[in-house]
Amino acid sequence: MGKNLYQKVWNDHLVGTLSNGQCQIFMALHLIHEVTSPQAFGMLKDKGLSVAYPERTFATVDHIIPTDDQSRPFQDEMADRMISVLAEATEAHGIEFFKPNSGAQGIVHVVGPELGLTQPGMTICCGDSHTSTHGAFGCIAFGIGTSQVRDVLASQTLAMDPLKVRRIEVTGSLGPGVTAKDVTLHIIRTLGVNGGVGYAYEYAGSVIEAMSMEERMTVCNMSIEGGARCGYINPDATTFDYLKDRERCPSGDAFDAAVQRWASYASDQDAEYDDVITIDGSAIEPTVTWGVTPGQAISVLDHVPDPKAVAGLDQELMTDALRYMQLEAGAPIAGTKIDVAFIGSCTNGRVSDFQAVAHAIKGHRVAAGVRAIAVPGSEKVDAEARALGIDRVLTEAGFEWRLPGCSMCLAMNPDKLVGDEVCASSSNRNFIGRQGSSTGRTILMSPIMVAAAAVEGCVADARVVFGLENR
Amino acid sequence: MSPVSQRSGRGVYVAGNDIDTDRIIPARFLKCVTFDELGPALFFDERFDSEGNSKGHILDAPQHAGASILISDVNFGCGSSREHAPQALQKFGIHVVIAETFAEIFQGNCTTLGIPCLKMVGEARQSLARLVGQFPEAELLIDLSAKSLTFANESFEFDMQESSREAFLLGRFDPLDELLVAKDRISGVANRLGGGSHQ
Numbered sequence: 001m002g003k004n005l006y007q008k009v010w011n012d013h014l015v016g017t018l019s020n021g022q023c024q025i026f027m028a029l030h031l032i033h034e035v036t037s038p039q040a041f042g043m044l045k046d047k048g049l050s051v052a053y054p055e056r057t058f059a060t061v062d063h064i065i066p067t068d069d070q071s072r073p074f075q076d077e078m079a080d081r082m083i084s085v086l087a088e089a090t091e092a093h094g095i096e097f098f099k100p101n102s103g104a105q106g107i108v109h110v111v112g113p114e115l116g117l118t119q120p121g122m123t124i125c126c127g128d129s130h131t132s133t134h135g136a137f138g139c140i141a142f143g144i145g146t147s148q149v150r151d152v153l154a155s156q157t158l159a160m161d162p163l164k165v166r167r168i169e170v171t172g173s174l175g176p177g178v179t180a181k182d183v184t185l186h187i188i189r190t191l192g193v194n195g196g197v198g199y200a201y202e203y204a205g206s207v208i209e210a211m212s213m214e215e216r217m218t219v220c221n222m223s224i225e226g227g228a229r230c231g232y233i234n235p236d237a238t239t240f241d242y243l244k245d246r247e248r249c250p251s252g253d254a255f256d257a258a259v260q261r262w263a264s265y266a267s268d269q270d271a272e273y274d275d276v277i278t279i280d281g282s283a284i285e286p287t288v289t290w291g292v293t294p295g296q297a298i299s300v301l302d303h304v305p306d307p308k309a310v311a312g313l314d315q316e317l318m319t320d321a322l323r324y325m326q327l328e329a330g331a332p333i334a335g336t337k338i339d340v341a342f343i344g345s346c347t348n349g350r351v352s353d354f355q356a357v358a359h360a361i362k363g364h365r366v367a368a369g370v371r372a373i374a375v376p377g378s379e380k381v382d383a384e385a386r387a388l389g390i391d392r393v394l395t396e397a398g399f400e401w402r403l404p405g406c407s408m409c410l411a412m413n414p415d416k417l418v419g420d421e422v423c424a425s426s427s428n429r430n431f432i433g434r435q436g437s438s439t440g441r442t443i444l445m446s447p448i449m450v451a452a453a454a455v456e457g458c459v460a461d462a463r464v465v466f467g468l469e470n471r
Numbered sequence: 472m473s474p475v476s477q478r479s480g481r482g483v484y485v486a487g488n489d490i491d492t493d494r495i496i497p498a499r500f501l502k503c504v505t506f507d508e509l510g511p512a513l514f515f516d517e518r519f520d521s522e523g524n525s526k527g528h529i530l531d532a533p534q535h536a537g538a539s540i541l542i543s544d545v546n547f548g549c550g551s552s553r554e555h556a557p558q559a560l561q562k563f564g565i566h567v568v569i570a571e572t573f574a575e576i577f578q579g580n581c582t583t584l585g586i587p588c589l590k591m592v593g594e595a596r597q598s599l600a601r602l603v604g605q606f607p608e609a610e611l612l613i614d615l616s617a618k619s620l621t622f623a624n625e626s627f628e629f630d631m632q633e634s635s636r637e638a639f640l641l642g643r644f645d646p647l648d649e650l651l652v653a654k655d656r657i658s659g660v661a662n663r664l665g666g667g668s669h670q
């Protein structure tokens with residue numbers, strides 16, 4: 001019987017078994033940022049420990065960095081202090097830090113892949129749940145807490161229980177105007193926000209195979225919103241093409257040798273899975289959320305669901321979600337007014353996301369009264385988008401083009417919703433209060449759907465707004 | 472760390488499925504370089520309005536003051552990996568969480584901090600939640616080795632991630648010391664895997 005990628009990578013990084021039965025697993029790559037990691041250096045200090053493999057940890061700042069003016073000190077004193085603490089700690093321990101204006105700074109899950117730090121067959125961890133993004137390259141990549149950041153700094157290993165593996169085959173092909181974001185929202189909506197607890201997701205099938213690396217990252221990014229701690233896609237020619245000539249990847253003969261090794265991690269034809277499910281990709285519509293979890297999603301053509309259709313606690317929670325969102329059961333979701341449009345985040349803040357928007361929005365204008373912001377995921381994304389003139393197309397259409405960071409995805413910097421504003425957002429979480437106001441409302445969707453909402457001033461089908469049907 | 476086989480305390484039921492870590496601790500409280508001050512920020516936006524007045528959340532109900540065992544519903548602790556969430560619970564005074572299921576990162580964080588996460592299915596958990604509401608002053612007694620809980624003369628069974636339960640019983644829920652013992656084997660794996668991305 002063959003092995004799947006998860007089993008191969010796990011066995012390859014197994015150090016031993018611990019007294020409680022957990023496995024000790026070596027971490028090939030560790031990424032850190034300013035919010036969840038500085039405390040871990042304090043914990044190390046308390047225990048008199050040092051960093052065991054500093055060359056395997058890389059740092060960036062993303063969550064709290066302003067996107068309008070990044071000159072230091074920041075207006076927010078605490079934000080400035082957090083960056084200083086990270087800068088001092090990385091300096092003291094010999095860890096490479098992608099500082100602002102280094103040309104390499106950006107959202108941690110954008111930076112790793114674009115530099116080529118993320119490579120197939122690795123175990124990758126970071127104090128951030130969207131580390132699952134890196135699974136797009138055929139890695140076991142997952143989020144950890146700060147105490148585990150400490151464990152990795154001190155030992156380069158973690159105590160872990162193995163996950164089960166569910167293969168999700170997305171068959172057929174996507175219609176025009178349907179994107180990777182719609183695929184991932186559709187999967188979460190189908191399997192539930194806790195459907196993946198205990199599982200790693202292996203995404204496969206014709207729809208996934210046809211995706212670019214950036215699209216694959218969008219899908220893997222949101223594995224965690226479906227409860228799966230990690231999600232991955234088997235490495236193939238698309239993966240290797242993306243990695244060729246990346247700054248931190250091997251080159252020349254070493255690259256060819258690496259490709260051979262990388263390819264060997266892919267799941268065997270006869271690999272066993274704990275579960276296999278199939279989703280018809282051709283039936284996926286542009287998908288948007290109506291509630292306060294990413295699983296509370298419907299097609300843009302649908303109506304807001306009615307709590308009366310379910311019973312008990314579920315009914316109560318659905319009623320609460322609709323009350324919070326100020327939506328009416330049975331009303332069409334299209335036409336829901338928006339105040340803010342946000343394109344960015346580690347889900348959809350890469351060059352291809354902005355390129356798709358630029359392509360669609362040319363000749364259109366953001367509706368009056370809508371605040372529209374576009375935030376590149378990294379300094380490299382920013383530079384490339386500018387070189388392609390994407391920033392200009394978006395600004396001409398009425399978007400603000402900002403400096404790189406997490407921005408309104410979690411609003412730890414000054415980019416926030418005000419009061420109960422509604423935001424059409426390309427990010428990954430529509431949790432209560434997520435975008436910086438405890439009454440703010442988030443509707444998740446793909447970047448081109450955000451662009452369509454920005455143009456219409458309300459949730460709208462991008463295929464109609466931008467005439468994408470006959471593409 | 473000494474072994475933990477029993478825990479006791481008064482309970483409080485915070486109803487809801489999919490209670491995410493953004494709700495447990497809103498992002499603005501993550502602006503800190505230590506976890507020390509997080510206790511009062513627990514569930515802040517659910518407990519207080521924008522002026523800081525109490526909204527009458529169950530955690531602030533006088534009869535539940537001092538409760539240390541939090542009961543909730545399905546998929547507790549989903550979302551962000553922020554350890555700030557279990558840290559806030561612990562600093563607030565919660566030292567056991569009971570739910571139908573937990574998000575994995577949250578559960579792992581709790582274990583390392585010494586907070587057992589007990590899994591209890593639908594009906595049993597709901598009747599426990601009801602009883603805790605009726606007898607807020609009574610103590611829950613939790614036995615990790617027997618996987619049983621007693622309250623108000625009733626006994627309940629629970630489940631738990633086996634490696635986590637074992638870790639509590641062994642007094643090794645913080646794994647770092649044991650991880651460090653394997654230094655040589657770790658460097659063996661590191662050498663075998665080679666440089667990786669740090670060319």
Ligand code: SF4
Pocket residue numbers: 062063107108109128130345346347405406409410427428
């Ligand atoms: S963009 Fe959002 S989800 Fe991604 S790392 Fe930043 S805050 Fe987290």
